Amino acid sequence: MPTHPWTTTPITAELLRGALDLERTAHGVLPHRLPARARAQCADPQLAMVESQPAGVRLVFRTRATAVELDALPTKRVYVGAPPRPEGVYDLVVDGRLTEQASLSGGNTLTIDMTAGTAEHEPGPVGTLRFSGLPDRVKDVEIWLPYNETTEIVALRTDAPVEPVPDRGRKVWLHHGSSISHGTDAASPTTTWPVLAASRGGVDLINLGFGGSALLDPFTARAMRDTPADLISVKLGINLVNTDLMRLRAFTPAVHGFLDTIRDGHPTTPLLVVSPILCPIHEDTPGPSAPDLTSLSAGRLRFRAAGDPAERASGKLTLTVIRDELARIVRQRAAEDPNLHHLDGRELYGESDSAELPLPDELHPDAATHRRMGERFAERAFAADGVFRS
Template sequence: MTSGPVSVPLADELVLGALELERTERGVLPHRLPAWARGQCFDGQGEGAQLAQAEVQPAGVRLALRTSATSIELDVLRTRKVIRGVPPRPDGVYDLLVDGELTEQATAPGGDVIQVDMTTGQSHVERGNVGTLAFTGLPAGVKDVELWLPHNEQAELVDLRTDAPVEPVPRAGRRVWLHHGSSISQGSNAASASATWAALAAASGGVDLINLGYSGAMMLDPFAARVVRDTPADLISLEIGINLVNADAMRTRAFTPAVHGFLDTVRDGHPATPLVVVSPLYCPIHEDTPGPGTFDVEALREGWIRFAATGDPSDVKAGRLTLTVVRDALRRIVEQRAAHDPNLFYVDGLDLYGPDDHDELPLSDALHPDGEAHHRIGQRFAKHLATA
């Protein structure tokens, strides 16, 4: 006689892809930046708040269980952001994989909502209830189960229940790939958590992913470099550039030494680990036009999201960054360093998603690839994983 689901402690070894698990009064909150690093970025209006909201969205974070359970339930408190006047983003999707195969998907009911008014810069939280995800009818027998948390909304884990004992999935012998990048790396506009390009590349390459892609917040921050330095990994990749351009955060004079400094810090902890520098993917609005980027007001009036660049191309001569400028600089930096660092590699983002890809699979919001494009990018980057 099969017993009903019983509570399973949310032990650290059951959660993969997070750098820290915060024990809250309601449950367990996965973080993709440790507390000391979060404390070094201003957590108020602007980029500090952007990073704080992005790192707590658990892109690449998953529960990994070895079990004979046929029923798994998860109580979760979701938190999503709604910007006044901007169409809401799709609900986060939880992906259940059994022995590496996507078996079931679900969204969480209830949850908290952060309401943001861009005209005043003010925000407030509307409290909601804990929701339950139930996955039943799983195959009998011992199997490896992964439950991928959504890449685009916060997920506070409240209670895990199964109808059979669980144990951690052995990780011995599996390589770890740590990737740091922007919203495209986090998974913006991907169909679901296990269908971001980074997750797809990791699955294809048979590696364990740590996704440090932060929407709008890959700014070559020194604390991020130290996090990468201190995190065990067998392969590291850095997608650099798009956020610096669309935030108009840096000029050419500062960019080159900032990249060198970031790489120097990473090498302090990973002197011989294969390290891949990825330049920006194709994005027409910023190829030759600096930031800052902003919402396309006309598109918002019509009820959909689209981004636009507001800089002046003539300012490139004064040192403002575009994607073309960034690619040239990154190629030059890697070539210079590779002379004494044989494990440093350069991947041109245009080889992952270029003008021809845009003609076939255009960026629907002018900034982020859609689900089909994520698949294409993931397949292409998987080849670089295999090479490294």
């Protein structure tokens, strides 16, 4: 037990990093990664689920406390017929060093049947995390929330007072991408590839990676336009194939429009367009992606490409088509926008990586691949000659 009475600290925007909006709920505070105006413009339950999953969101405070308790209400996902999902992980970082990890029992359950296209929500109890034995000195504490569990923060208790951490003057990197940027199948919230890259680059991350939802939505572009940032990147492609959302005729002007909107708020900010990493099932075969029912019946979650390669002639998108077009668009725009840059995603994960570290479910990288991608992005973007160099 703590040697001093517990102090309960209200959860405010001053203590939360990486969220664009805070919603007051019946239980506490729900961080959102899209503002309310954007959320009101899309009724897609997939987007609603993933933008409320706090990828890159962390509580940050300064304290002398040796014990910290966090009450939270997570929403955990269960996929019918698939192996259980790993529990969400909370990472405790003290003065920049990962110190402890924990998971939270209890919480709500969202049961998803991919074959039927249904989802059922079952309410559950609030849980409590406790971190103890922290050093008895003034220190900066970060609690990184699970990237894969919607998390309502109910209460923060410490055995010494808490105050916000002053601005450290670090650059803010605003990134948008798919489930791979979101963090799917990384080991923990501080080991997703964007967080690893941000750590190496010495920048503060705002992660707008939305699983299944990097779809060139205008409201996402407007959210990026209106968010203060020193560095911006957009990783585009895989979800447009996954969902079979548009054809090449629509894709090209949609990319231009997305970049135009970002530039309305950030006219000279370094802006990096990243094309898809290698994904063998969709390199030359259009979407949509579909669960592999044979694997699912055997208790494994894997995906397959359900499109027909012949449909490329009618404008259906593949990753090869998207990479070529993104490179062309950036070349065209860079003639008038010297701060616009391009990175081929296969520089982060390509043919040789696929042979060594194949995508376990055919779509998402594993923990080792997240680490490799984070290191490579940092080498290319934050190095002395990188596009995000200081």
